[in-house]
Amino acid sequence: MQLFYHEKSLDSTFELDQEESRHLIKVLRKTKGDQVQFTDGKGCLVHGAILDADPKRAKIIVEQRLYQPQDDFYIHLAICPTKNLDRMEWMLEKITEIGVHEISFIESKHSERVFLKMDRLEKKMIAACKQSLKFHFPILNGLRPLEEILKESRLDSYQRFIAYLDEDNTRHLYEKAEPNQSYIVLIGPEGDFSKEEVAMAFDYHFLPCSLGRSRLRTETAGVAAVHSLQLKNTLIIP
Structure with a gap:
């Protein structure tokens, strides 16, 4: 087809x-x-x-x-764009193919990019949807300050996670997430979120999560987060 x-x-x-x-x-x-x-x-x-x-x-x-009805779960990835735009386009393509429902781009203290060509990103997303036979296209939001995203009242009913570098943060996203929920996962820039930003996320009831033992690039972390939540909701264990 x-x-x-x-x-x-x-x-x-x-x-x-x-x-x-x-x-x-x-x-x-x-x-x-x-x-x-x-x-x-x-x-x-x-x-x-x-x-x-x-x-x-x-x-x-x-x-x-x-x-085609909507999924029983909802994955919202909020991520800081990389300095190299090709990496962000690659990530957008892959998470669309895997199955993401909403993407937001974050302005943070350590952000490396403050401008995005949203028309170009939308075309990449549409091409990925057609390739992977998606009939519901993800919502694509432009750059917004982190605090603006954290303050959204609709997130009150979401499971909220923030992935950042912390040796004590060992519980994987897959382990923490509950099936058939709405989720938002925050991914920082290459320099990670600042301590103040992490604390602010905690104030808004975001929970820390791990994406594995390896230190991941921003775009790889985005793919890992979406894939983990898809597995949580679609993997059938006999």
């Missing part, structure tokens, strides 16, 4: 933008009558056929519409 994306309403017939039309008709060489699958990124999966194979404005007719 090859999945395409159409951000507008998937009505009985709809037209694709120029980029998706060109990819469908010119690159993949699809023609009139060929079967295609689309999602709106909000859980809707459409089975349809090409009605007009115009490489600039291809038209699709809907034959079947399905809806």
